[in-house]
Amino acid sequence: MEWKNFDQLASYKKLAELAGSVEVKAVMAGENGAKRVADYQVPMSNGLTYSYAAKAVDEKVLEALCDLAKEASLTEKFAALYNGEMINTGEKRLVLHQLTRGQLGNDVIADGVNKREFYVKQQERIAAFAAKVHAGEIANEKGEKFTTVVQIGIGGSDLGPRAVYLALENWAKKNGFFKMEARFISNVDPDDAAAVLASIDVAHSLFILVSKSGTTLETLTNEAFVKDALKNAGLDASKHMIAVTSDASPLAGSADYLDAFFMDDYIGGRYSSTSSVGGAVLSLAFGPDIFARFLDGAAAEDKKALEEDPMKNPAMLDALIGVYERNFLGYTATAVLPYSQALSRFPAHLQQLDMESNGKTVNRFGEPVSYVTGPVIFGEPGTNGQHSFYQLLHQGANIVPLQFIGFKSSQRETDVDIQGSTSQQKLNANVAAQIVAFACGKDDENPNKYFAGNRPSSIIVGDQLTPEAMGAILAHFENKVMYQGFVWNLNSFDQEGVQLGKTLAKKVLSGNTDGALTAYSKLLGIF
């Protein structure tokens, strides 16, 4: 197994030669289109399907992508990762987020402990804590039950857990699993914390401070903001707060918290929804059993990602097609379009996951690469996006590949029949219609009503957005991003690009500035 730059592989040249050989419009036309939909799909776990019929690939391109997978040793690299090699070369860390939901290979021993056992233990401790909160055994100072849980965290401590909470909130309400309302404070903008605090009953709220290092500026500032509010309400902050942190952080074992649950350096923020970072808030909101089902869904999808043959491995295939589009078809962005209001913040999570992992131009050995890497990711739920930015997607100057997500049933299963169809049928009719409209376009004598087509898309389809399905979809994209990082020879697990801004912000706050930094500080009225 070798770590080579993508453009040093024989597949790179071969794929470059194949670029543009498949016209989506042509292959998706007529009954051949129907055959492609039937053939070009891979089963995922938990009843999900990954369909790539509307992508600009054919047997030849797929064969070249399979060769690439082999040449880049994708399966071996994943094995190295889950068996505990130091894959995060920049920060010299293991990468163990898959281990928070299952064990794919050997025991991983680090810092003197079996890491699977460590993660399971944290999950169990959270489950026991959540059960006591739900039973009222852990309660506020007057012995009253906590009704709201508020996560204080930013980046991966916010986006993933918030997206999953919103994804399952209505499902939980419908199915009797809803235990506590969850809210999130992330932005250092004081209006964020103030608005959340004004909208909740602080006396019955439990706050979760999430910071791996215990030193994240935004999070500690918001903690102080919250403690201030608790104090002003005559409450003892230490009776209203727990911490999720590393066991070496100053927050661990502090008397300022009711309890502390641990993550470690081997779980990157954007990969932390299945660790204690997602575990505490989701177990409190929906109960530990639902969180466990979410983990089971992710673990099942991780197993799918083990398959060596990309044609049977949805994450790997999705990754390879994405690389082909990025490096050889020249597309710079990808739109994520879930046809499910519950996934309203899932595109924001994927935006971080993908752009922070692979938005890099230096390989895992710290050498500049000379090919393009991760795309811009954006998206909004359908059908809303249709009435917004789809104009550009259909008729704009640049082609944007599309990632649809859809479900056969709604979560609440409350529906109305209007003009002979339910809302869910209308929703899914729109998905089907859009995929075909993007792929096949429409001829028209009036150029303003002409659709060129050839806009490639894929779709993940499930029966219903359950905890298992959510876990599986989350893991699918984590593994896709990982495989793309392997192809591009990047370290997908550090984020050096966020450091410079932090350093300069500290300079501003210390008053130690010159030049443009001083001028902008004045413009913004900081001093």
Added chain:
Amino acid sequence: MEWKNFDQLASYKKLAELAGSVEVKAVMAGENGAKRVADYQVPMSNGLTYSYAAKAVDEKVLEALCDLAKEASLTEKFAALYNGEMINTGEKRLVLHQLTRGQLGNDVIADGVNKREFYVKQQERIAAFAAKVHAGEIANEKGEKFTTVVQIGIGGSDLGPRAVYLALENWAKKNGFFKMEARFISNVDPDDAAAVLASIDVAHSLFILVSKSGTTLETLTNEAFVKDALKNAGLDASKHMIAVTSDASPLAGSADYLDAFFMDDYIGGRYSSTSSVGGAVLSLAFGPDIFARFLDGAAAEDKKALEEDPMKNPAMLDALIGVYERNFLGYTATAVLPYSQALSRFPAHLQQLDMESNGKTVNRFGEPVSYVTGPVIFGEPGTNGQHSFYQLLHQGANIVPLQFIGFKSSQRETDVDIQGSTSQQKLNANVAAQIVAFACGKDDENPNKYFAGNRPSSIIVGDQLTPEAMGAILAHFENKVMYQGFVWNLNSFDQEGVQLGKTLAKKVLSGNTDGALTAYSKLLGIF
């Protein structure tokens, strides 16, 4: 005044020659950077400032852009628009959204009425209605006050009004102007309506059905959904609903609504926040006086857009620099980064405004153009984005221009001092730091810690996010998009690209499909 394609102008060639002549990193370094910040800014209305110091322009490029403005007759074209010429050539309509907040030129008479008077009259009718609701004179069947207002609409009937509502919600609460909670139902996904209905007290809720034509499928479906819920609660739907529609629509004058307020064909959905579409929900939520202040802010900014000299016209200058970046520097996307949690959904509004207006490759005469047009727009509030996708913005393979927005004061003015600075100071220190980090980068022997810089950005800075400031910022971007459409010779006011999907969705629902459309319908379990 001629409508010519951009590449037929002499300026096109000149700008192409200048492309890449300015290195942001070089011009922003040292004390020259401070001087640029002082010099390269234009006052907007309402105390706002547009700063473009960190853009890849210098006196030569700016001169060429000013020549372009003249050569493309931008001021004359805007005058033609506000004086009532048929600027929306595709749909053969006038474009009058600026007239909803002020009159910039001649009286515009259409459909036999003075349109300014028509819009003012609707605003007055809404103000009177809202006042009665707030006074309890218009109440539910038991004579109890309405406490919640729910907007049912999609696209422009949702994104703009929702963004503005969220922008002013906390300001209104802090300053004693908060009258009613507002909620929004947009997605045809039945879980959207079901979740909103489950979270409100329907007996005390007033619903606003927004559909210009009275035929928008999603909106009528959600109306039926809501009526069902009202009926199930034993309530008379017609006593809980008003309509915002055109006076020719089937909804106008219907006994199904308490009242109806009008817009017309000259207000595009994405430009409708200052019409009755935004007026009803915002006047009910915050009171008609606050809505009037929002309109005043927009009107003042429209006046700024009249200035013939781009160096004194922030919207025109912003537009021209954006065109330069798109057509000559080759950038395909723009990130909108408000450092204000209240603007959390403003990027989603701009995404529609820009991408639906200028995501086109056919000119206003229906002829294909051979240059690129509108970019992909995406964004999230800072500091959250910093902990998410900024990695790619700093070190990714493609440069993405950045549009920052910041305010000297927070809205609630509740703050804490941690480590010697307030949250607001920390927030703005981050803005200043990011602009400089993106522009100037940082040398480092370790390529992983090296920042190339040369990432261009601009910033709009205000004192506080008030109704006036919100109106001005909204109008700024509307006018920017308009000017870019003029340069690109597009019709920025139709949206033919959304039609094909609608047609195909109807086909699916009628069961009249074949090929891939049938196959996807099956995959999605529609029938």
